[in-house]
Amino acid sequence: MKVSITVNGAPREAEVAPNTLLVELLRGSFGLTGTHVGCDTSQCGACTVRLDGKAVKSCTVLAAQAEGCEVTTIEGLGAPGALHPLQAAFQETHALQCGFCTPGMIMGALDLIESGERLDEASVRAGLDGNYCRCTGYHNIVRAVLLAAGANA
Amino acid sequence: MQDFAYHRPRSIADAVSLRRSAADGSYLAGGMTLIPTLKQRLAAPSDLVDLGALGELAGVRLESGMMTIGAMTRHAVVAASQDARRAIPALAALAGQIGDAQVRNRGTIGGSVANSDPAADYPAAVIALGATIRTDRREIAADGYFRGLFETALEPGELIREIAFPVPARAAYRKFRHPASRYAVAGVFVADFGGSRVRVGVTGAGPCAFRWSALEHALSSALDPAAANGAPLDHGRFNSDLAASAEFRAQLVRVMAKRALESLSG
Numbered sequence: 559m560k561v562s563i564t565v566n567g568a569p570r571e572a573e574v575a576p577n578t579l580l581v582e583l584l585r586g587s588f589g590l591t592g593t594h595v596g597c598d599t600s601q602c603g604a605c606t607v608r609l610d611g612k613a614v615k616s617c618t619v620l621a622a623q624a625e626g627c628e629v630t631t632i633e634g635l636g637a638p639g640a641l642h643p644l645q646a647a648f649q650e651t652h653a654l655q656c657g658f659c660t661p662g663m664i665m666g667a668l669d670l671i672e673s674g675e676r677l678d679e680a681s682v683r684a685g686l687d688g689n690y691c692r693c694t695g696y697h698n699i700v701r702a703v704l705l706a707a708g709a710n711a
Numbered sequence: 712m713q714d715f716a717y718h719r720p721r722s723i724a725d726a727v728s729l730r731r732s733a734a735d736g737s738y739l740a741g742g743m744t745l746i747p748t749l750k751q752r753l754a755a756p757s758d759l760v761d762l763g764a765l766g767e768l769a770g771v772r773l774e775s776g777m778m779t780i781g782a783m784t785r786h787a788v789v790a791a792s793q794d795a796r797r798a799i800p801a802l803a804a805l806a807g808q809i810g811d812a813q814v815r816n817r818g819t820i821g822g823s824v825a826n827s828d829p830a831a832d833y834p835a836a837v838i839a840l841g842a843t844i845r846t847d848r849r850e851i852a853a854d855g856y857f858r859g860l861f862e863t864a865l866e867p868g869e870l871i872r873e874i875a876f877p878v879p880a881r882a883a884y885r886k887f888r889h890p891a892s893r894y895a896v897a898g899v900f901v902a903d904f905g906g907s908r909v910r911v912g913v914t915g916a917g918p919c920a921f922r923w924s925a926l927e928h929a930l931s932s933a934l935d936p937a938a939a940n941g942a943p944l945d946h947g948r949f950n951s952d953l954a955a956s957a958e959f960r961a962q963l964v965r966v967m968a969k970r971a972l973e974s975l976s977g
């Protein structure tokens with residue numbers, strides 16, 4: 559079957575089997591390997607992307623369900639030399655060790671930053687409940703999100 | 712994941728007829744339960760009928776003492792809904808405690824209530840508020856709806872359209888969260904409809920959500936949180952697993968009930 563979606567602002571089309579996952583479409587058909595697969599069981603959040611402006615686990619969405627939707631991946635945020643404030647904050651606070659969880663953390667944190675709500679450590683931790691860092695670098699991840707949100711880290 | 716045929720109907724009638732003509736079909740809502748189930752090959756339906764394009768199934772409506780939530784309404788939408796937060800704040804808060812942010816952006820109330828996971832949150836509210844489940848063919852009262860482990864009164868192919876919740880005078884939900892899955896190890900929803908009419912819904916403890924009638928009875932004379940300490944509670948059929956033994960769950964149910972009741976009077 560054919561799916562047509564907008565990825566990082568550009569319309570894309572692909573022929574997929576009905577049981578293709580959104581993350582498989584992004585990584586396989588579109589070569590957007592910034593989105594990672596950690597657990598493939600809906601737990602870790604490494605595969606987090608934005609679907610119509612909301613963070614979702616792309617290992618738990620069928621490509622077919624994204625038909626007509628807008629998808630944003632980590633590749634759609636910033637570029638070397640022109641980092642998104644969240645990316646810059648992750649660099650600044652050393653919020654990544656192996657970096658495997660980072661794209662998912664950033665895509666999840668975007669919702670928090672854009673919610674307009676006042677963020678503090680507790681709300682950032684609760685908001686990123688669905689993202690695991692196996693290097694357990696949570697402390698600096700929280701600092702990065704607060705820094706990007708303009709809160710005192 | 713095994714292969715299947717995928718359908719994206721544009722009307723409820725088409726959804727029901729596609730499901731009926733499939734050899735072994737399944738509705739797909741948020742997919743937060745179904746897709747992991749397919750990956751584990753615990754289910755291998757021939758056809759998936761995606762309800763995602765049925766906008767008429769999504770939304771929160773408040774009218775004459777009833778709050779009606781469309782089956783495809785995502786948990787995050789219920790949590791943020793001004794109507795829900797005003798009319799039944801405990802229900803909005805419950806929705807905001809389900810899983811994590813990404814799960815709440817996809818998971819739906821219809822999927823949760825159709826699935827009847829023993830540890831799911833919404834069923835406690837459906838029971839305590841005495842909700843009505845409106846389907847493509849009838850209305851089902853909460854009291855006869857949850858039948859057992861992943862078992863409900865829904866017939867094969869029956870589609871939940873919406874769930875209607877009577878608005879109580881006040882209500883509260885307390886859950887003991889599993890630290891990893893975030894499902895309820897035990898959860899208790901208490902709804903006070905005034906005039907000593909109190910209903911108590913319990914989730915996480917038994918094979919499916921149920922009313923704790925003995926506590927309701929005790930509360931009908933006085934809304935005393937201490938009633939949760941002694942009201943009879945049979946844990947003979949309670950779940951026993953890594954998270955908690957049946958006995959410990961019974962104790963958690965008492966504590967969650969007490970905390971919910973305390974927050975009502977507070």
Ligand SMILES: Cc1cc2nc3c(=O)[nH]c(=O)nc-3n(C[C@H](O)[C@H](O)[C@H](O)COP(=O)(O)OP(=O)(O)OC[C@H]3O[C@@H](n4cnc5c(N)ncnc54)[C@H](O)[C@@H]3O)c2cc1C
Pocket residue numbers: 600601737738739740741742743744745746762782783808809810811814817818819820821822823825826828830831832833869870871872892893894895
């Ligand atoms: C990491 C994680 C954590 C979670 N934590 C919690 C938690 O803390 N508490 C909690 O309660 N839940 C939790 N969930 C489950 C989540 O709430 C699911 O969203 C919900 O149980 C199912 O809803 P869904 O929309 O995803 O349904 P789906 O997965 O799409 O469907 C589930 C079942 O319901 C059927 N169905 C769906 N819609 C209808 C309908 N309208 N009519 C008839 N049948 C229908 C489907 O055919 C399927 O059998 C968690 C899930 C994940 C992945």
Ligand code: FES
Pocket residue numbers: 594595596597598599600601602603604605606615616617618
């Ligand atoms: S890979 Fe999707 S949640 Fe872990």
Ligand code: FES
Pocket residue numbers: 653654655656657658659660690691692693694695
């Ligand atoms: S930095 Fe290694 S998993 Fe998070």
